[in-house]
Amino acid sequence: MTKKFLFTLSLLSLTFISWAQILKPVSWSFSTEAINDKEAYVVATAKIDKGWHVYSLNIEEGGPIATSLTLSPSKSYALVGKATEAPEAEKAFDPNFNMNIAWHEDRAVFKQKVKLNTQEVTINGVLEFMVCNDKQCLPPEEITFKVTASLAGKAIANTLATPTTTPATDSISTAISAITDSAVIDTTSQQVLVNAIDIEPLAQEEQSLWAIFLAGFIGGFLALIMPCIFPMLPLTVSFFTKKAGSRAKAVTQAGLYGLFIIVIYVVLGLLVTIIFGSDALNEMASNGIFNFVFFLMLVIFAISFFGAFELTLPSSWVNKVDEKSDKGGLAGLFFMAFALALVSFSCTGPIIGTLLVQAASMGELMGPAIGMFGFSLALAIPFTLFAAFPSLLKSLPKSGGWLNSVKVVLGFIELALAFKFLSNVDLAYHWDILDREVFLVLWIVIFALLGLYLLGKIKFSHDSDLPFVSVPRLFLSIIVFSFTLYMVPGLWGAPLKAISAWLPPQTTQDFDLYTNSLSSPSEKxxxxxxxxxxxxxxxxxxxxxxxxxxxxxxxxxxxxxxxxxxxxxxxxxxxxxxxxxxxxxxxxxxxxxxxxxxxxxxxxxxxxxxxxxxxxxxxxxxxxxxxxxxxxxxxxxxxxxxxxxxxxxxxxxxxxxxxxxxxxxxxxxxxxxxxxxxxxxxx
Missing domain, CATH: 3.40.30.10 (Glutaredoxin)
Structure with a gap:
């Protein structure tokens, strides 16, 4: 413990006296790790300052510089497979590169497996990496290193390689050499020393999980005001208050009902991760074929929301679950909650499907479960709340045509979002079909139709007559039409910075008056x-x-x-x-x-x-x-x-x-x- 403290203190001291303007947000250590009596890992461990990130091993063309771990050829060893990385890289869509980009924050470990041909091997290698934060990127950097691997049955750790980039790193490497030279340290102690410097316990990416939870909670609220669920709210609460006989018992039963709703949806999220695995879903989310399938799914969901057909689960499932809900007790409450999930599938299915895919694509193992927790919590709270305070039911708006209008509005939004996934495929495979103007024309038409629908100028099969335009509809239509008009200049090259993350890149614009108006090529x-x-x-x-x-x-x-x-x-x-x-x-x-x-x-x-x-x-x-x-x-x-x-x-x-x-x-x-x-x- 004393060694760890003194070593960390010496590193901090050297960092403070180093040149302040040369940024070094990443520190690297290199070591080997024995696998068996024939194979070992060459390990590069990065400790990354807060707010910075190092890119993954796998970055598509057109993005930033990917991390690479390259070992010099030698007869003493042979490479086994490709380099790997841990933990799983976080992946998100970056509108500036118009692609999904994977990176690591806090800590990353890159490994290359090798087969050793002699008792002890010296391995030379080069690590190339690039580091960025939300304001700037540092130029790509190469670090040469040398490590020793042994067949003795335990790993031989190595001191930090010297990426002689700045006086600060020179000072740090000198300090390390001084410490390791001034004491007798066996290989096991040396490994502990490396761990003390660079290896910290893995932590969940709290911001990502909170974002997933919030998205799930919003999705649950939207599902709550859909025609499949909202009318069930007063009916279910009335059932509890009448059957229970007392307010306290009604609140208890409603609370258990809400708890079972949460359990059912969280288990669904866990099953998605268990069955497919976070890695597989993460790869699917950035795959061209999957994006095309998801585009088709969203179009089908949108058509369903417009009233062309109902997406329902087999009626036999619903009937069997409904029969078991009459048994009473905890089992009855559980199957009542299960019946809600099945009956409301036509409304909640598109929201749940979108949420699960987005949660999994963020690379978090618990993402789908956290997303489903947020979703189910938004559904469960009202049932418990209204059971505890039945008088609040009077403040709820009455069921009516507005519920179907909510469904149709979500249909328009799903249809618009569908083209974003089609755009991802178009860019990935260079079809050059859905360029920026075509994409904008589609969005302009979709949101203009949504505005007309809100004003009652368009009517679908399940819509009620609209004798007048309510104030909420009027204000929503103003917002939608304003957004529609905002997009129109984009047809001539306006940058549309507010929605640029959703649009194909400016370079796909065929007719770009904006860029040409800034400066004429003839001025060169x-x-x-x-x-x-x-x-x-x-x-x-x-x-x-x-x-x-x-x-x-x-x-x-x-x-x-x-x-x-x-x-x-x-x-x-x-x-x-x-x-x-x-x-x-x-x-x-x-x-x-x-x-x-x-x-x-x-x-x-x-x-x-x-x-x-x-x-x-x-x-x-x-x-x-x-x-x-x-x-x-x-x-x-x-x-x-x-x-x-x-x-x-x-x-x-x-x-x-x-x-x-x-x-x-x-x-x-x-x-x-x-x-x-x-x-x-x-x-």
């Missing part, structure tokens, strides 16, 4: 630029992509330089370009007063052999264009996050304090004007 200069075939600046800006070339041009035209440290996978770089650089005043300053140099720190273009070098700052081999600009940013400006904007003159002198991610347009204009003014004063 005729200067030949290095790497111009690889990169294109946003808004048709005239940018250089090589530092030396851009600086030389700035000197010839006597202008200050704006260095834009950016990246392909930098989400906030795109946000700055879309929200700040698109401002007319900002664009005008960038075009007229600055030479723009955009340096992509994550680009994988290989440098010519003659241009490759070993960094004097980090000690790493610089092999790619991204390595070069990442090393340049870290060594020159002691910062490794993007976006990062630096204003200099042709003598490489800073003209004002650099800026990072900040969506305040007035602040960015001040930043540009201050740099321009200081340039003029220096000249």
């Amino acid at each position: 200069s005729n200067v030949a630029k290095k790497y111009a075939g690889l990169f294109e600046a946003p808004h048709h800006l005239d940018a250089f992509f090589d530092y030396e070339e851009g600086m030389a041009y700035a000197k010839s035209v006597n202008k200050p330089v704006l260095i834009d440290f950016t990246g392909h996978s930098c989400v906030n770089c795109r946000k700055m370009e879309a929200s700040v650089w698109s401002d007319p005043e900002v664009l005008n300053i960038l075009k007229k007063d600055y030479v723009l140099i955009s340096l992509y720190v994550d680009d994988k273009t290989a440098l010519p052999e003659a241009e490759q070098y070993t960094s004097t700052f980090s000690g790493k081999k610089v092999k790619t264009l991204g390595n070069k600009w990442s090393d340049f940013q870290a060594s020159k400006f002691k910062v490794n996050s993007q976006p990062y904007y630096v204003i200099v003159n042709d003598k490489e002198e800073l003209l004002t304090k650099p800026e990072a991610f900040n969506l305040d347009i007035s602040n960015y204009i001040r930043f540009l004007n201050e740099g321009k003014s200081n340039y003029q004063n220096k000249n």
Whole structure:
């Protein structure tokens, strides 16, 4: 315990005295773990600072850099299968990449199984990873490491590898060496030491589970006001109050009835995970075929909600359960709750199905059960509450045509959501059918029809006559029509930032007046630029992509330089370009007063052999264009996050304090004007 405390204290001390601006949100340790007398794991363990995440081993093309664990070829061992990761990566849809992206928070363990051919083996490897938070991404980083595996029957742990990226990590690795060298530590103690640094107990992702619970609770409330359930509320409460004979007994029975509702739906959620497994459902949720099937399911559910047919379970099931509910006692109450679940399936089925899939796709083992708990709790509370206070039943609105209207409104929403799943398939398989305009046309038509329905201009088979428009209907129709009109400019390229997460990417837009109106391609200069075939600046800006070339041009035209440290996978770089650089005043300053140099720190273009070098700052081999600009940013400006904007003159002198991610347009204009003014004063 003392060793753990002293070691942790020394690490904290070294962290505080390290260079503050170089961000190091992830610490890695490398070790081996014996499996049997022939095989072992090479283990890379990441401890991740709060708010940051490291990406999974499996990232589709077009997303951020995936984590990779690569071992050097050797005759002393052979790889067995592919690298694995634990715990299961959390997966969510990222509208900036328009894809599902998996990542790890807090802690991640990556393993590669190897078969050993000798008694003791030294294994060299390279780990590549990328780390981001909700505001910035750091450039991809490679860490070389060396571990030793043995056939002696127990794991041989290793001290932390030295990813010589910053003085801080150098200091930490030196401290570790000093500690391990100053004491006699056997392999078992050494493993304990590694565990003390990097391994913490696994914890549930509380935010994800709370989000699933909340979604389930809202779904349960929506189900409660559906025509299959709402009319049963006063009938069921009246049954309890009359049959029980006393208020206390009625409340007890209603409470047990609500408890059984919760048990039934939670067990359903657990069965989904047990039968399919969280991993399988998670993979299904990002699978193109599954998305297409789910699209068809939602369309069928929508048609059912519109009244074309009823989705019901076999009547024999309902009858058998209903018979058993007459027995009385706890068994009778349980089967009453079960009968509610079966009878209301036509209304609750679409909501439950959507909830289960979304809960499972978030990668939480208990997600489906937690979602069903929220759903059933919203159903169970009213029965207990009204049984305890029967007078509250008088405040409930009477059953009527409005219940069917709720069902139809949900049908329109389900139909709109269905096209989101079809869009996922269209993008994954490059069908190029459901591009941005087509998607928007469908949504505009669907929500316009919903608005007309709310005003009584459209009537379905099960709808009652609507002699007048009520105030709630009027306000809902105003909201729906406003949303419909909001989407119309998107047909000509308007960004529609409020719903961009649901839309296909802007690049699928065939007719985009918005982007072309910001800056005309004809405004570009005729200067030949290095790497111009690889990169294109946003808004048709005239940018250089090589530092030396851009600086030389700035000197010839006597202008200050704006260095834009950016990246392909930098989400906030795109946000700055879309929200700040698109401002007319900002664009005008960038075009007229600055030479723009955009340096992509994550680009994988290989440098010519003659241009490759070993960094004097980090000690790493610089092999790619991204390595070069990442090393340049870290060594020159002691910062490794993007976006990062630096204003200099042709003598490489800073003209004002650099800026990072900040969506305040007035602040960015001040930043540009201050740099321009200081340039003029220096000249």
